[in-house]
Amino acid sequence: MALQDMIDLLLTRRSLVARDMCEPGPSAQERDVILQAGARVPDHGKLGPWRFVIFEGDARQKCGEQLASIFQDQEPDADAERVQMERDRLLRAPLVIAVISCVVDHPKIPEWEQLLSVGAVCQNMLLAASAMGYGAQWLTEWYAFDDEANAVLGLREGERTAGYLYFGSMTDKPGERARPALEERVSFWGQS
Numbered sequence: 001m002a003l004q005d006m007i008d009l010l011l012t013r014r015s016l017v018a019r020d021m022c023e024p025g026p027s028a029q030e031r032d033v034i035l036q037a038g039a040r041v042p043d044h045g046k047l048g049p050w051r052f053v054i055f056e057g058d059a060r061q062k063c064g065e066q067l068a069s070i071f072q073d074q075e076p077d078a079d080a081e082r083v084q085m086e087r088d089r090l091l092r093a094p095l096v097i098a099v100i101s102c103v104v105d106h107p108k109i110p111e112w113e114q115l116l117s118v119g120a121v122c123q124n125m126l127l128a129a130s131a132m133g134y135g136a137q138w139l140t141e142w143y144a145f146d147d148e149a150n151a152v153l154g155l156r157e158g159e160r161t162a163g164y165l166y167f168g169s170m171t172d173k174p175g176e177r178a179r180p181a182l183e184e185r186v187s188f189w190g191q192s
């Protein structure tokens, strides 16, 4: 990739909402490249404080059944349409990858740095998929924060879900989105 293409990607990347994704998703080979890009992030102390759980094919439906069941237990008054929405969550995209934060106790590397690193993992994966022409979206929704849903995901003691990354082809290209004005966020130290 030429340098300018990379800069263009960084300056124009957009998320595609998962409900607007369609088949085909990334191939197995492309998926592995996305994972490799994810794992190649700044990582103080080479701790690699993350791991990935992949949802493809029927696994999306099977997991959705469990999410819907948890949801229904917590929201017994939810109507059938809403429960079905929970069942179908992971079916919105052909490929879903949960990124798990696995912070370790370390005498020199604080938790904060390990959390920042897993955020970079997610962003690298979004960028890699975007470079391949796929739509991608980082979602947490309710199930990334729910203990029962995290048990379904197989989270171990001390792990947290950084997000579910959804990947698929685009039905439509996303439009622009307002961004924070840089001049409001940038200052030059020493100048008032």
Ligand SMILES: Cc1cc2nc3c(=O)[nH]c(=O)nc-3n(C[C@H](O)[C@H](O)[C@H](O)COP(=O)(O)O)c2cc1C
Pocket: 013, 014, 015, 016, 137, 138, 139, 140, 141, 142, 162, 163, 177
């Ligand atoms: C950690 C994290 C969690 C997010 N979770 C959600 C979510 O649950 N629902 C949602 O609509 N957007 C969520 N987003 C925002 C989208 O991923 C996306 O960034 C947003 O739609 C803006 O699009 P853009 O990436 O093109 O700027 C989340 C973003 C981050 C960084």
